[in-house]
């Protein structure tokens with residue numbers, strides 16, 4: 001708690017929106033000490049009360065810190081790719097998360113984020129996805145894809 005926000009900003013600097021996130025980290029640490037005995041809670045409803053924590057972060061904490069196998073972490077990559085592949089038809093990441101629990105096999109829940117984020121950064125990119133070099137191109141309906149990369 002003695003770490004000033006300015007120091008936290010420097011420590012997390014490469015992260016996007018580092019100034020806002022540094023303030024959230026500082027506040028969240030205070031909340032953890034004040035309300036949770038200095039421990040990161042293992043219940044979604046508790047995590048969602050912490051500053052800056054939404055379902056994406058809460059799911060990731062449950063998976064990585066508490067070894068949960070009952071959660072799916074949906075960020076913008078998972079949301080976009082799951083819709084392009086036709087696994088879900090949703091408009092928001094939170095709705096995608098709920099739909100994916102009905103769609104993909106339980107054994108993939110904890111790891112779907114890792115795989116689809118890497119996929120989304122390198123192949124199934126937000127703009128100009130590399131469909132021509134994609135190993136699942138023959139299986140993918142490419143829902144919503146209008147322009148693809150030539151390389």
Ligand code: SF4
Pocket residue numbers: 084085123124125129130131134135136137140141142143145
């Ligand atoms: S074919 Fe294109 S839209 Fe489908 S998963 Fe591959 S890169 Fe994404």
